[in-house]
Amino acid sequence: MRIARIQIVAGPHQGARTYAEVLLDGDGDGDTDPSYLPIADPFDPDTVTTIATSRPVPAEHATLLAPCRPRVILGMAHNTGPADRLLPPQAFHKSPHSVIAPGDAIALEAGHGDVDAEAEVAVVIGTPARNLTRENALAAVFGYTCANDVTDRAAQASDSLWTEAKSRDTYTPLGPWICTDLDPTDLTVQLGDDTGLGPRASTAGLARGVVDVLIYLSSVMTLHPGDVVLVGAAGPSRRLCPGGISRIIVPAIGELTNPVVTIGGAAASPLTMHRGAIPTR
Template sequence: MRIARVAHADGVDYAVLDGTDAVLIADPFATTHTVRLGRRIALADVRLLAPVVPRTVVGMAHNTGPDDRRLPPQAFLKPARSVVGPGEPIPLPTTSEHVDAEAELAVVLRAPLAGHSAETVHEAVLGYTVANDVTARDLQRTDPLWTTAKGQYGFTPLGPWVETALDPDDVQVGLSIDGRPLRPASTAHLARGVTEILCHLAAHLPLGAGDVVLTGAPGEYGPLRPGGRVEATVTEIGSLANPVIHSNHPPHTGETPCP
């Protein structure tokens, strides 16, 4: 089942995608099962938004391939306000000269992780979506916490929807920049799979309904340029495309910049 968050003539709602229609549903994070509201809207009359509005976004560091198992699991936080949806622009900040796109599988939680074991942790998962973990590579080298490198506005595109029926352990993750495909790879190549990631986070962070976990980039990543277009894809989910623009925020707005 594909759950989307859609904007339509009367507002914003969650919906199940059914053929050429969006069937409006109750908040999937407030119920234990899908509650259809009885209204159908043609997909042509809605706009897909980021499929979730998280309170917390967590990413896994050093989880791009088997060699990373030599390192202990490590997570980083991204501001919830860095999330954008399908088709929304990614502004390149004036403070960076090298910004990369990283296509990843993202986990969307429906319930708190705390208290779960490896056998039950997937009960806390609503489903999976496509993420682009945009990263200012030059800032990453000078910021050991990666906050400025990964937390800029627009640096967490999510979408186009949440797929609830997916085996996350072996799906292809790909990236295309300005129409040029980069080398894809399977989530099976990640140093740590979804179950191990969620168990690690359950022991350390108070994550709950609506929160998002980025699992790592198994495939090739690449640089973004203003005026370009980036598309992240996960097989069995779909593709997430975003234009790339210059930031509309100048380095400073007064005569004297912040020191």
């Protein structure tokens, strides 16, 4: 199952935001445009959807939002290959305010030119989880989505906590939706831009896979429904170029695409950076 968050932009429920099941061919006509069937908030079962309809919302009437609203975002440091297994596991925080949706712009501030995209699989937590084991770790997972762990390399070198490097506004694109029925052991991940695609990589090549990551993180803190964990970049990073696009492709999930822009000094308003594009996959 695929779960998205959408804003309805036309029709009787215009302006409403809701979670929705993604129907890749909901109208049965054989095309590839998705439609969206509104559902209750999967991370808060006490919340009932305000969209009283049993009819799917067509793609042209919806804009994809970030697929969840995490209160906590965690990433794994030095988890990019087998050699990193020699290092102890280490995590970092990313600000939840850095999350943007598919089609929203990654905004690079003037003077910050050494900024890279990193293609990752993100785990979305489904149940409260503490001290997970190898036997029950995946039971705590709601699903998986694509993530772009945007990183300012100069700030990363000067800030040992990586706050400046990882938590600037727009530095965590997520989407296009959450897939709930995947095996995360060997997911293909690919990073690209408007000039082409980089090499294929796999979560199987990470120093620590999803299970090991969740065991470690839940030994430190309780993970809660809707929290997001970026498990590490399986392949090489790619420099972001203003005026271009950044693409994260996980074939089992879909494609996350964001334009790249430059802004002057202070962060731009989200209204000026939002394109509202809907991915085709």
